[in-house]
Amino acid sequence: MTKLEAVIQPARFEAVKDALIEIGVEGMTVIEVRGHGRQKGHTEFYRGREYIVDLLPKVKIEAVIPDAMVDKAVTTITEAARTGKIGDGKIFLSRIDDAVRIRNDERGENAL
Amino acid sequence: MRLVKKLLPWFFLLFAATLTAQPAPAAPDAPTIAQLQQHIADAKGSADNAWMLMCSALVLLMTGPGLALFYGGLVRKKNVLGTMMQSFAMMALITVVWAIIGYSLCFGSGNGFIGGVEHAFLHAVGAAPDADYATTIPQQTFMIYQLMFAIITPALICGAFAERMKFSAMLLFMTLWSLIVYAPMAHMVWGKGGFLNASLGGRFPTLDFAGGTVVHITSGLSALICALYLGRRVGFPKEAMPPHSVVLSFIGACLLWVGWFGFNAGSALNAGSLATSAFIATHFAAATAAIGWAGAEWIRNGKPSVLGAISGSVAGLVAITPAAGFVRPMSALLIGLIAGVFCYVMVAVVKAHLGYDDSLDAFGVHGAGGTIGALLTGVFASSLVNPVFKDARGHVLPVGMIEGNFRQLGNQAIGVLIAIVLAVVGTSLILMVVNFTIGLRVSTEEEAQGLDLTQHGEEGYYWEASMP
Numbered sequence: 276m277t278k279l280e281a282v283i284q285p286a287r288f289e290a291v292k293d294a295l296i297e298i299g300v301e302g303m304t305v306i307e308v309r310g311h312g313r314q315k316g317h318t319e320f321y322r323g324r325e326y327i328v329d330l331l332p333k334v335k336i337e338a339v340i341p342d343a344m345v346d347k348a349v350t351t352i353t354e355a356a357r358t359g360k361i362g363d364g365k366i367f368l369s370r371i372d373d374a375v376r377i378r379n380d381e382r383g384e385n386a387l
Numbered sequence: 388m389r390l391v392k393k394l395l396p397w398f399f400l401l402f403a404a405t406l407t408a409q410p411a412p413a414a415p416d417a418p419t420i421a422q423l424q425q426h427i428a429d430a431k432g433s434a435d436n437a438w439m440l441m442c443s444a445l446v447l448l449m450t451g452p453g454l455a456l457f458y459g460g461l462v463r464k465k466n467v468l469g470t471m472m473q474s475f476a477m478m479a480l481i482t483v484v485w486a487i488i489g490y491s492l493c494f495g496s497g498n499g500f501i502g503g504v505e506h507a508f509l510h511a512v513g514a515a516p517d518a519d520y521a522t523t524i525p526q527q528t529f530m531i532y533q534l535m536f537a538i539i540t541p542a543l544i545c546g547a548f549a550e551r552m553k554f555s556a557m558l559l560f561m562t563l564w565s566l567i568v569y570a571p572m573a574h575m576v577w578g579k580g581g582f583l584n585a586s587l588g589g590r591f592p593t594l595d596f597a598g599g600t601v602v603h604i605t606s607g608l609s610a611l612i613c614a615l616y617l618g619r620r621v622g623f624p625k626e627a628m629p630p631h632s633v634v635l636s637f638i639g640a641c642l643l644w645v646g647w648f649g650f651n652a653g654s655a656l657n658a659g660s661l662a663t664s665a666f667i668a669t670h671f672a673a674a675t676a677a678i679g680w681a682g683a684e685w686i687r688n689g690k691p692s693v694l695g696a697i698s699g700s701v702a703g704l705v706a707i708t709p710a711a712g713f714v715r716p717m718s719a720l721l722i723g724l725i726a727g728v729f730c731y732v733m734v735a736v737v738k739a740h741l742g743y744d745d746s747l748d749a750f751g752v753h754g755a756g757g758t759i760g761a762l763l764t765g766v767f768a769s770s771l772v773n774p775v776f777k778d779a780r781g782h783v784l785p786v787g788m789i790e791g792n793f794r795q796l797g798n799q800a801i802g803v804l805i806a807i808v809l810a811v812v813g814t815s816l817i818l819m820v821v822n823f824t825i826g827l828r829v830s831t832e833e834e835a836q837g838l839d840l841t842q843h844g845e846e847g848y849y850w851e852a853s854m855p
Contacts, residue, residue, distance in 0.1 A: 320688045321630055322734050322748060323684070323734060323735020323739065324624075326629050
């Protein structure tokens with residue numbers, strides 16, 4: 276099993292979600308977050324005072340998926356989330372040892 | 388239709404018959420004329436009273452929700468309720484102070500500097516008009532209208548010490564301020580025998596139609612003293628403290644604009660043509676000031692901001708307040724434009740340069756806008772709008788500098804100077820008294836937590852992730 280964490284532009288979220296469901300990702304957890312990578316931020320002015328806003332709103336999607344699906348999921352996300360501009364986000368992949376379905380104690384990939 | 392056509396001639400016949408049947412009109416006898424004059428006076432009185440009660444409500448609308456929303460949006464999320472409560476508390480507290488003694492100190496006879504105590508507890512304030520102030524409305528109406536001014540003036544100061552003053556200290560400060568600073572200034576400019584009163588024979592007649600000196604210079608300068616005396620907010624200016632909701636401020640500013648018609652046009656104290664003139668001047672100045680401020684931003688930062696546009700309109704409304712009943716529409720356009728740019732420079736350039744933390748720019752908008760407005764009133768006041776000065780034979784004399792009365796600018800400056808001195812001295816004394824008795828500022832930890840939780844035990848935006 277692999278945990279996939281994708282930090283993306285909020286404006287691309289709906290497209291990414293729909294594409295993931297289409298390829299058969301069974302579940303996901305979505306969090307509204309703030310952050311920045313190389314994009315840094317932008318400047319805002321309030322009554323002449325300059326504020327540098329370096330943490331920008333992003334959406335983070337977490338999904339744990341069977342290993343067989345990982346490549347397809349990554350391609351799907353990059354295609355749906357890409358605008359080509361700086362600030363499109365990142366995908367992080369990590370190994371998951373086990374999973375438990377709370378309703379009936381199923382383990383491993385069966386629990387996904 | 389056919390029936391009507393058939394009957395029409397008969398109607399004419401009937402009408403003609405009634406005309407001829409009427410007896411020749413007799414010459415009206417004297418009591419009838421007196422009665423008619425009384426009816427006319429009553430009708431005018433009712434019209435004026437209806438307008439003035441409406442204006443009283445409009446001026447209250449400026450404080451709550453207008454100013455409460457305007458200021459509430461500008462602070463950080465943790466202080467939104469505390470800031471709104473400061474405005475709202477004035478609506479309750481100053482009303483009581485006013486009823487007990489405030490009205491009398493402002494509008495009682497007294498001397499040139501402060502009113503007497505003959506109207507304490509609103510004694511002898513009834514349905515009969517006070518001919519010195521407004522001949523057609525009950526003195527009670529005049530009293531409640533002026534109360535709304537006394538409420539908003541201290542509420543304006545709250546912008547300077549936002550996010551760091553104890554609620555109890557604020558209540559004590561405002562009670563004292565209302566009596567020590569507001570009452571003498573209002574009496575000097577508007578009260579009978581007032582030292583600066585232009586229409587009731589003051590020593591230095593200062594033109595202040597709706598409160599440029601009384602309301603905006605006193606509150607603006609007091610705000611500056613508060614900001615200096617209390618010191619900066621923890622983290623200012625290093626930490627970012629942007630407004631938590633320009634949306635709230637936007638609604639507040641638009642309500643201020645509407646309420647200001649009651650403030651300025653109502654200061655005519657009747658529903659006549661002077662009220663119309665003041666209404667137009669008010670609106671025009673707000674418009675050009677919004678353009679002035681936002682335009683200055685556009686040139687300097689590349690973008691005109693919403694906060695800039697609404698702050699500009701408020702600055703224009705402040706500046707036109709003393710001038711509203713004296714200037715023509717084109718002068719109002721100019722006053723607004725000057726005020727919008729001037730206040731932007733005061734807030735965005737001068738404040739940043741000097742480094743004081745006038746958190747919501749009560750001084751930059753009300754102090755600066757009030758001063759420029761009071762001086763420009765001396766320049767643009769026109770006898771065509773308001774023939775306020777007349778010689779002994781009743782001939783209209785020039786009023787403003789544009790009509791050749793250069794002395795008026797000097798008188799305006801004296802009024803401004805007295806307002807500044809009174810505000811600075813009075814506020815400094817009151818701040819010292821409050822600081823040494825109950826203390827002015829919340830603790831550093833309380834400031835970090837916010838006024839909402841520490842002063843009122845509430846949150847403006849109660850939110851928990853688990854809530855359904």
